[in-house]
Amino acid sequence: MSAPRFGAIESGGTKFVCLVGSAPDRIEAEIRFPTGEPAPTLARAIAFFEERAAETGPLDAVGIASFGPLELRPGHAKFGHLSATPKPGWSGVDVAGPVAAALGVPVGIDTDVNGAALGEGRWGAAQGLDTYVYLTVGTGIGGGAVIGGKVVSGLVHTEMGHLTVPRIDGDAFPGSCPFHGDCWEGLAGGEAMAARWGTPAEELTGGALREALRLEAAYLAAGLRNIVYTTAPQRIVIGGGVAELPGLFSLLRAELSAALAGYPGLPEHAAEDFVVPARLGRLAGPAGGLVLAAEAATAARQRSRPGAGPSEGTYA
Numbered sequence: 001m002s003a004p005r006f007g008a009i010e011s012g013g014t015k016f017v018c019l020v021g022s023a024p025d026r027i028e029a030e031i032r033f034p035t036g037e038p039a040p041t042l043a044r045a046i047a048f049f050e051e052r053a054a055e056t057g058p059l060d061a062v063g064i065a066s067f068g069p070l071e072l073r074p075g076h077a078k079f080g081h082l083s084a085t086p087k088p089g090w091s092g093v094d095v096a097g098p099v100a101a102a103l104g105v106p107v108g109i110d111t112d113v114n115g116a117a118l119g120e121g122r123w124g125a126a127q128g129l130d131t132y133v134y135l136t137v138g139t140g141i142g143g144g145a146v147i148g149g150k151v152v153s154g155l156v157h158t159e160m161g162h163l164t165v166p167r168i169d170g171d172a173f174p175g176s177c178p179f180h181g182d183c184w185e186g187l188a189g190g191e192a193m194a195a196r197w198g199t200p201a202e203e204l205t206g207g208a209l210r211e212a213l214r215l216e217a218a219y220l221a222a223g224l225r226n227i228v229y230t231t232a233p234q235r236i237v238i239g240g241g242v243a244e245l246p247g248l249f250s251l252l253r254a255e256l257s258a259a260l261a262g263y264p265g266l267p268e269h270a271a272e273d274f275v276v277p278a279r280l281g282r283l284a285g286p287a288g289g290l291v292l293a294a295e296a297a298t299a300a301r302q303r304s305r306p307g308a309g310p311s312e313g314t315y316a
C-alpha cells in the first residue's frame with residue numbers, strides 16, 4: 001500500500017496556505033494566496049487540489065485548520081461553517097462543505113489553533129505527550145488543549161485568550177478586547193502590547209523592551225496558572241509572534257513558578273521543558289491540516305465498516 005497523500009488548508013484571516021503531502025518534511029506542493037471573498041478563495045484552494053490530483057493521483061483526505069469561530073459540533077446543520085467573524089463577508093460561510101463536495105474525499109476541520117496544537121503534538125514540541133496545551137500569542141491569544149490525545153471541544157472550541165487574569169499593579173492600560181476589555185488577550189496579546197507601549201512589541205528596544213517583557217511574562221504566567229490548574233498539561237507549547245521576543249521564555253518560566261507559589265509543588269512545573277517554544281513555525285497550521293486529514297481518513301474508513309455509527313468532526 002502506498003503512503004497516504006493528504007491535502008491541508010490553513011485558512012487564515014489574511015492568507016490561505018494549501019499544500020499536498022503527508023508530513024511537514026514531506027510536502028510535494030504548496031501555494032499561498034491572500035484571503036479574499038469566500039467563494040473565489042475557496043475555489044482557488046479547490047482548484048489547487050484538483051490540479052494536484054489530476055497530475056499525481058487522488059488525495060486520501062483534506063484537513064482544514066481555519067480561523068474561527070467555527071461550528072464544530074458533530075451532526076450540527078452548520079458543522080464546518082464559520083460563525084460570526086469580524087472578517088468581512090465570511091460570517092456564516094461553509095468552509096468545509098464546498099471542499100468535500102468538490103473533491104469527493106473525507107474532509108476534517110478544526111480551528112487553526114487546534115490544528116497547530118495537533119501538528120505540534122505529531123511533529124513538533126509536544127511529540128510523545130497526550131495531554132498538553134498549545135498557545136499562540138500573536139495579535140491575539142488563542143489556546144488549544146489536547147487531553148488524553150483528543151482536542152477539547154464541546155459546545156464550541158476553547159477560547160483561552162478570553163480568560164480573566166488579575167491586573168498587575170501599576171498597569172493602567174484599559175485592555176484591547178472588543179468584548180471584555182481587559183481579558184487575557186486584551187492585556188497581553190500583541191495588539192494590546194502595541195497599544196500599551198505605542199509601538200509594536202517587536203520594535204521595542206532597551207529599557208522599554210525590558211519593561212514590556214517583564215509585564216508580558218507576568219500576564220502570560222497569570223493565564224498559564226489557570227491553564228495548569230484546569231487542564232493539567234504535561235507541557236505548554238507557545239507559538240506566535242510575541243513568543244519570539246528575545247528572552248521571554250526564561251522570564252515566563254520564572255513568573256510561572258512564582259504564580260504557582262509552590263503548589264502543588266511538582267518539579268515538572270519548574271523544569272525547562274514545561275513551557276517551551278513551538279517548533280513548527282509557519283508550518284504549524286498546515287501541519288495541523290495534515291493531522292486533521294489523517295483523522296478524517298481514519299474516521300471514513302471506520303464509518304465504511306458494517307454497523308459503524310457516525311463519527312465526529314468530519315465529512316463523509
Ligand code: ZN
Nearest residue numbers: 162177180183
Ligand atoms: Zn476577551
